[in-house]
Amino acid sequence: MAENILYRHIKSVLRELIQHMEIPLILTISLLTGRILGLFLTPFFRSQFFFLFPTHHIGGAEKVHIKIVHCLRKCNPVVFFTNRSRNPALKKEFMQNARTLDFGHFNYFDNLVYVDFWIGVLCTIINNNKTCVVFGCNNVLFYRLIPHLKPQICCIDLLHAFGGGIEDVSLLYVNRLNKRVVINKRTVNDLRDQYQLNNIAEKMNERIFLIENCVRIPEGARRDNDESILRVLYVGRGSEEKRVHLIGKISHRCYLSNLPVEFILVGDVKDSVDEQHRKYCNFLGEVENEEQISEIYSNSDILLLVSSREGFPLVIMEAMAHGIVTISTNVGGISEHICNGHNGFLIKNESEALIIKNVFEVLSKLASNKPLMDNVSHEAYEYAKTNFNCKRFCSEYKNLVWGDNYFNFENGLKK
Template sequence: MSKYQAALRKKRTELVLMYPFVLLGKIAGYFFPLKTQHRHFLFFPSADIGGSVKVNAEITECIAKEKPLIIFSKKPRNNKFLPMFQQEGVRILDLHRYIDYKWYHFVNFFFRGVLSTWINRAEQPVVFGGESLFFYKIIPHVKKGTRRIELCHLNTWFPFSLGFIDDMDQRIFSTPKIKRDVERQYAENHLPQKYYDRLLFIDNKIDIPPLQPMNTAPPLQVLFVGRGAPQKRVHLIAAIAKAMHQADEAVHFSFVGDVDAILSPEVKEYCTLYGQITDAAALHKVYRQSDVLILTSAYEGLPLVVMDMMARAKVVLSTNVDGIPDYITDKENGLLITETTEAGIVEQGVQLLTWLIRHPEERGRIGTNAYTYTKAHFSKEVFDAAYKQLLL
């Protein structure tokens, strides 16, 4: 039995066992209908700070004139992005108090019935899930003809969602890497072409400022932004900074994030440590003051900082891992470290930064190409047009 068949069997068993509670909810939904009319039903986990949540809010803004109904299903940790969802015409139902507790999970089953009745009474309903587990639980209960669309930023839930792919009309992925991951899953389960035809990649969007003149005055300002997590391998950036300092190159390194414990006292003497910056304006000021973003990650999707720096015509210097080469073409709109050993990464990183110091005109050319790429792929116009075509 394939993993797909096992996931289907598990889903069907659960549907049978929960049916009495779902049926009761369907009846309740009929006698207690929504007081507002909606065609679009958006299922999101919460309004906590995060990249995927920001994208959910941007999708909400894109179709706000359609007066969608948002259903939050997870207990929030901070809910600080809630104002981004509170837009004119948008109604929000936060159900986490009822459906996010396993010790009375039958209430969750009940609300699946209630919500599916509300959805089924709408004309040409559209159900959209943005990283929401509850979305998968709802879609088996909605009427035939409902458009069911999922957005994936991570492959974390792919084993679980495999059992629901028959219930989804479209699966959207925010990076080509994530789309390839699910294509491999389909191939391993010998699934037919019709499932591949439902897969779609749409880039996220960012605010793109006007193109500014490139700074060519020394020193070369090199920036790292991110967490001090092991996969980021910040110690390799520290080693690059040390080697260039010892070579007396005209370069300065800055770090944004919780990396203080990773850097040695020696490196800290000739680097700038900003710590964690939560204010967007302050962070963007650091971006503007920098020339190069450096990443030495062991694996990476597409960090928002890469998009932000490309949008400011900065040079992205990154290890050639996972989703990075889907966006960065070496010596065209960025620089790629192709070495895989730690010593090789440090050596090549030093070589490429030295090349940028010696060739400021190349820094300008690459930065301008990065900006042009950003306008073509990450703009609000491109993002909104793609999602409106899907949802409206």
């Protein structure tokens, strides 16, 4: 109720400003209004570590964000959610590791007046915490906030993938970013190329840090599938780059060839599959419960991704941790972990017709060769055990913050 009253009041005040003032003056007053509210909120958000994340709904990036916050929970972190979440699936878990403020209810960030208002709120809260760390990911507001922060405040960003546009937004703020985290070697090289093309000083490359993601590894290798049908799984969004419609076409191709496979799709993706192909797929919708998603992995054999671009999807890591055989287009950093024919299969990112053809051929091979299926499954699980360790993940994030003595865990932050 209090949030709704605050929302209506802010909206009313800003509407009045917009109607009666010139844009530069509106933005100035909007920023000042935000700073006034920030003064009232500051006592409730004293911290050494602030995170700016877009959402708390279910998703691979959001799961990674929770792991980072969990690793640094002893810093008494605060998490600001800046965008409207589709559901509150992961909010409780965030709240178990940090104090949170969700202003996704005020999701008007295509409007400069609202952007400047929240910049005023956040810069006041953060600047009043003297020396601290601000960590942002997938967040335009984070980059717009940076010029308003005091010089002694450490700014760190995380790029899950290169090519979505956020790397272009961040380019203006490279000199103010103390450290940048990426999750695969491909993005390291992409950033360096971007710097060179835009005449960014080569020394800025030293601020790029590679920290690969992690997942929980279930005890013991996955069970053997003694059934004659292979279960092909997709988990994710229905966004354009995921090309889920191709999975519908592949399922139709398999049906026409009587291939013994079943397609299971998790996520809000039904509308992404052509209507004539939906009857060949089993849609489970959004699955928020982690135990339920783990059970789905345990009962699946193959993970199928046909994306046009990726970083290194968490869903592949989760699948490999369950001994699932991944078939994926060779994009982003996927080939850094998937060795074709050894612990998964890579498909050239060619025309859609060729992707459908090549995926079908791999599925046919696996359906007729159980020893191959079992060997690749075993190699995937062993690779995950060795490389996707969360202890290593936490150690690297702690070292990112504490390793240069900018942050001392026992004594707090220091200049």
